[in-house]
Amino acid sequence: MNVDASGGTVGKALDVLDRVAEFNRPVRFAELLAASPYPKGTLYRLMQTLTREGMLVFDPDRQSYSLGVRLVRLAHAAWRTSSLAPIARPHLDALAAETGETVHLAQLDQAQVLYVDKRNTAEPVEMYSSAGKVGPAYCTGVGKAMLAHLPEETLSQIMPLQLFHKFTEHTLTDEAALRAQLAEIRAHGYGFDREEHEPTIICVACPILSERGRVLGALSVTSTTARTNLAALEQLVPRIQQTTTAIAAEVQDWRFPDTVAQ
Amino acid sequence: MNVDASGGTVGKALDVLDRVAEFNRPVRFAELLAASPYPKGTLYRLMQTLTREGMLVFDPDRQSYSLGVRLVRLAHAAWRTSSLAPIARPHLDALAAETGETVHLAQLDQAQVLYVDKRNTAEPVEMYSSAGKVGPAYCTGVGKAMLAHLPEETLSQIMPLQLFHKFTEHTLTDEAALRAQLAEIRAHGYGFDREEHEPTIICVACPILSERGRVLGALSVTSTTARTNLAALEQLVPRIQQTTTAIAAEVQDWRFPDTVAQ
DNA sequence: TACTAGGTTTCATTATTTGAAACCACGTTT
DNA sequence: AAACGTGGTTTCAAATAATGAAACCTAGTA
Numbered sequence: 001m002n003v004d005a006s007g008g009t010v011g012k013a014l015d016v017l018d019r020v021a022e023f024n025r026p027v028r029f030a031e032l033l034a035a036s037p038y039p040k041g042t043l044y045r046l047m048q049t050l051t052r053e054g055m056l057v058f059d060p061d062r063q064s065y066s067l068g069v070r071l072v073r074l075a076h077a078a079w080r081t082s083s084l085a086p087i088a089r090p091h092l093d094a095l096a097a098e099t100g101e102t103v104h105l106a107q108l109d110q111a112q113v114l115y116v117d118k119r120n121t122a123e124p125v126e127m128y129s130s131a132g133k134v135g136p137a138y139c140t141g142v143g144k145a146m147l148a149h150l151p152e153e154t155l156s157q158i159m160p161l162q163l164f165h166k167f168t169e170h171t172l173t174d175e176a177a178l179r180a181q182l183a184e185i186r187a188h189g190y191g192f193d194r195e196e197h198e199p200t201i202i203c204v205a206c207p208i209l210s211e212r213g214r215v216l217g218a219l220s221v222t223s224t225t226a227r228t229n230l231a232a233l234e235q236l237v238p239r240i241q242q243t244t245t246a247i248a249a250e251v252q253d254w255r256f257p258d259t260v261a262q
Numbered sequence: 263m264n265v266d267a268s269g270g271t272v273g274k275a276l277d278v279l280d281r282v283a284e285f286n287r288p289v290r291f292a293e294l295l296a297a298s299p300y301p302k303g304t305l306y307r308l309m310q311t312l313t314r315e316g317m318l319v320f321d322p323d324r325q326s327y328s329l330g331v332r333l334v335r336l337a338h339a340a341w342r343t344s345s346l347a348p349i350a351r352p353h354l355d356a357l358a359a360e361t362g363e364t365v366h367l368a369q370l371d372q373a374q375v376l377y378v379d380k381r382n383t384a385e386p387v388e389m390y391s392s393a394g395k396v397g398p399a400y401c402t403g404v405g406k407a408m409l410a411h412l413p414e415e416t417l418s419q420i421m422p423l424q425l426f427h428k429f430t431e432h433t434l435t436d437e438a439a440l441r442a443q444l445a446e447i448r449a450h451g452y453g454f455d456r457e458e459h460e461p462t463i464i465c466v467a468c469p470i471l472s473e474r475g476r477v478l479g480a481l482s483v484t485s486t487t488a489r490t491n492l493a494a495l496e497q498l499v500p501r502i503q504q505t506t507t508a509i510a511a512e513v514q515d516w517r518f519p520d521t522v523a524q
Numbered sequence: 525t526a527c528t529a530g531g532t533t534t535c536a537t538t539a540t541t542t543g544a545a546a547c548c549a550c551g552t553t554t
Numbered sequence: 555a556a557a558c559g560t561g562g563t564t565t566c567a568a569a570t571a572a573t574g575a576a577a578c579c580t581a582g583t584a
Contacts, residue, residue, distance in 0.1 A: 009541065009571075010275040010308075014315050021339035030561055039543050044563070046272075053276050054372055057344055061474060063561090067340035069371045072378065075337025076394025077283035078329035082319055109331045110316055116334065132338025212323060271540075271572065292530060301574050306532070308572095325530090 012038065016046050017055060017067065026064035075132075083107060084208065084217045085117040087250050091243045092119045092219075099221050099236060101228075104203075106142035107217040109134060111161035113143040116217070138162040138178050139171050141193035141205030142218035147178075148185035149207045149215045155182075170195045190237050192230055193220070200225045204233040208244045208251075216251060219244050274300065278308050279317060279329065288326035337394075345369060346470065346479045347379040349512045353505045354381045354481075361483050361498060363490075366465075368404035369479040371396060373423035375405040378479070400424040400440050401433050403455035403467030404480035409440075410447035411469045411477045417444075432457045452499050454492055455482070462487045466495040470506045473514060481506050 019035055020027055029047065036043050047065060050056040054070035080086055088105050096103045096119035105117040113135045137143030137158070147155060164173045172178045185191035193203040205220035221236055281297055282289055291309065298305050309327060312318040316332035342348055350367050358365045358381035367379040375397045399405030399420070409417060426435045434440045447453035455465040467482035483498055 008311050009271045010311050011315055013272040013275075014317065017336060021336055023343075024339065025343055028561085033561095040562085041543055041545095041564080042541080045541080048563095049270050049272050053273055055276065061472060061476065066344035067336065069340065069344060069369055069376050069378070071333065071337045071340040072345065072394050073371055073376055073396055074279060074283055074329065075333045075340075077286065078331065078333040078337075079394075081285075081287055082328035082331060083334065107331055109335055114331050114335055116331070132334050132341070134335055210323060214323065274572095290530085295530095302531085303533080303574055303576095304572075310532095 012042075013046055013050060013055075016043070016050065017071075020056065020065060020067055026059055026062055026066045028064050032065070079116070083116040084247060084251065088117060088219075088247050091247055092117060095119070095219075095221070095240065095243050098239065102222040104142055104205075104220045104222060105217060106135075106140075106146070106220070108137070108146050108215065111137060111158035113137050113140055113146070115142075136163065136165070136167075136197065138164060139167060139193070139196040141191060141203040141220040141222070144178075144181060144185055144191045144193070145205040145207040145218040145220070146215050148182040148191065149209060149213070167197050168195050168199050172196065189241070190234075192233070193222075194230065195225065202228075202230060202233065204230070204236060204240065206237065206240045206244045208248050210248060210251065216248065219247070274304075275308055275312055275317075278305070278312060279333075282318065282327060282329055288321055288324055288328045290326050294327070341378070345378040346509060346513065350379060350481075350509045353509055354379060357381070357481075357483070357501065357505050360501065364484040366404055366467075366482045366484060367479060368397075368402075368408070368482070370399070370408050370477065373399060373420035375399050375402055375408070377404075398425065398427070398429075398459065400426060401429060401455070401458040403453060403465040403482040403484070406440070406443060406447055406453045406455075407467040407469040407480040407482070408477050410444040410453065411471060411475070429459050430457055430461050434458060451503070452496075454495070455484075456492065457487065464490075464492060464495065466492070466498060466502065468499065468502045468506045470510050470513075472510060478510065478513060481509070 016032070016036065016038075019032060023031070029044070032047070033040060033043055038046065047056060051058050051065070051068075054068045056065045057068045058065050084105060084107065092103050092105060103119040104115055106113045106115050108114070115133045115135065135143070137147055147158075150158075159175055159178075162175070162178070164175075164178075165171070166173050172181065181191065190204060190206045193201070193205070195202055201222065201224055203220045203222035205218050207215055208217040208219060210216055219240060221233060221240060223233065278294070278298065278300075281294060285293070291306070294309070295302060295305055300308065309318060313320050313327070313330075316330045318327045319330045320327055346367060346369065354365050354367060365381040366377055368375045368377050370376070377395045377397065397405070399409055409420075412420075421437055421440075424437070424440070426437075426440075427433070428435050434443065443453065452466060452468045455463070455467070457464055463484060463486055465482045465484035467480050469477055470479045470481060472478055481502060483495060483502060485495065
């Protein structure tokens with residue numbers, strides 16, 4: 001999944017972190033060794049370093065490694081400064097309240113969609129259960145909305161990384177089909193998820209664009225075919241765009257509170 | 263704050279990440295250069311690498327760097343597998359509901375306390391606002407509860423890293439005083455925060471220990487002198503210990519769902 | 525035009541990383 | 555008890571990547 005191969009030591013170290021993350025549970029050295037392209041000694045020292053640095057934690061009881069809490073601390077900062085979530089929060093609240101539907105805020109992480117916040121009127125906000133989750137870009141509303149507004153150069157870089165797994169019978173399964181839809185989305189300024197990722201789940205999504213047209217993220221309102229339909233969701237577009245515009249506007253200033261550092 | 267100095271390249275790279283994080287806002291190359299011990303060229307390439315790897319994001323509009331979203335993704339995994347939060351969640355809910363007070367779940371990150379979850383009956387759970395925050399160990403209930411149960415070797419390593427800043431008139435300001443209290447806490451199995459960090463804020467905290475006595479984290483119930491007092495909080499100790507024991511017990515198995523990897 | 529500040533690249537030197545293999549510790553088998 | 559095997563740790567010369575001083579851009583200013 002990760003197209004590293006970049007020679008650098010830090011690249012490898014981060015790659016190891018990713019691999020540990022993929023296990024989703026504490027992992028033994030030998031397991032990781034089997035899953036890594038690195039020779040024993042190299043991997044060993046890499047993990048030593050990462051452990052010493054607090055990015056990994058070694059559990060002596062279980063003889064296994066997990067991601068370290070230092071990551072949580074870093075991510076806290078990342079989330080605050082580099083994600084749209086803190087700004088978007090009140091807007092999401094309002095939108096979710098008004099529509100009564102689930103609202104997703106996402107950004108691009110490499111070739112995938114990373115959900116940075118979520119409002120679900122039914123259940124209360126679950127920490128990290130939404131923030132931090134990743135999903136495919138080619139078959140989600142937010143994903144396509146972002147892809148559609150990417151410069152061709154970037155798009156052609158991440159297009160080959162799309163897996164085009166056929167989740168449902170509506171999933172777009174090749175680049176041509178996707179590109180056709182992206183053009184459409186670009187023209188309209190919004191796009192749909194037509195049960196492409198999960199059956200009965202539909203959504204309408206709008207990109208969040210900077211003044212200069214750079215893709216900052218995307219916002220979607222999700223529902224089910226049991227409750228509503230695409231036409232009804234389309235009615236919400238003006239309201240959603242009102243939100244995305246507001247968020248984009250705030251982002252413009254936001255970036256420099258310029259309070260004295262420290 | 264960071265006692266790196268470890269020659270490795272990854273150490274330096276992570277150090278750079280920390281420094282970026284400390285700014286709490288997008289930061290220009292020159293700013294970071296001024297704050298770093300590394301020469302121009304070195305820092306430059308370090309940041310190039312980190313940016314290429316998605317750990318930093320460069321905003322071309324603002325000519326500045328922020329922490330990348332890849333961190334959020336990694337932290338999501340870290341939080342799930344390496345923190346007590348997912349397990350403790352229901353227990354925290356129950357404890358908070360019963361006591362009607364704020365409940366904190368913390369773990370040690372290097373020499374600091376890292377809050378991994380929190381329940382505040384008043385306000386709803388705020389994403390990341392609690393998870394990811396760090397605080398001093400020597401003057402918080404959870405901090406001292408954890409320090410008290412650390413093996414001497416580890417303790418003597420992190421003791422010199424305590425800042426002993428006198429937040430309030432009750433703050434312990436030297437190692438001797440702290441060690442005396444740690445002994446007491448170890449004897450009782452619980453400890454207090456006697457307005458040591460913030461005036462009027464008091465809490466009672468219990469460590470979460472593994473079967474073998476390893477420190478996994480700590481749990482505290484916090485209140486104010488306006489509402490209650492230490493004696494009343496002490497009454498809650500059995501209830502809190504019931505919770506910590508339950509969490510510790512669950513942790514024992516938890517670590518290996520042993521579902522087929524991938 | 526000259527000057528400056530911020531950022532990028534070069535290149536010979538340095539020192540870290542590499543990885544094959546040896547080694548160690550332990551629990552298992554014969 | 556000796557031999558074996560697996561999982562983990564260390565060694566050491568060779569290969570490679572990181573270093574940092576300085577040169578070099580680029581764009582905005584005097």
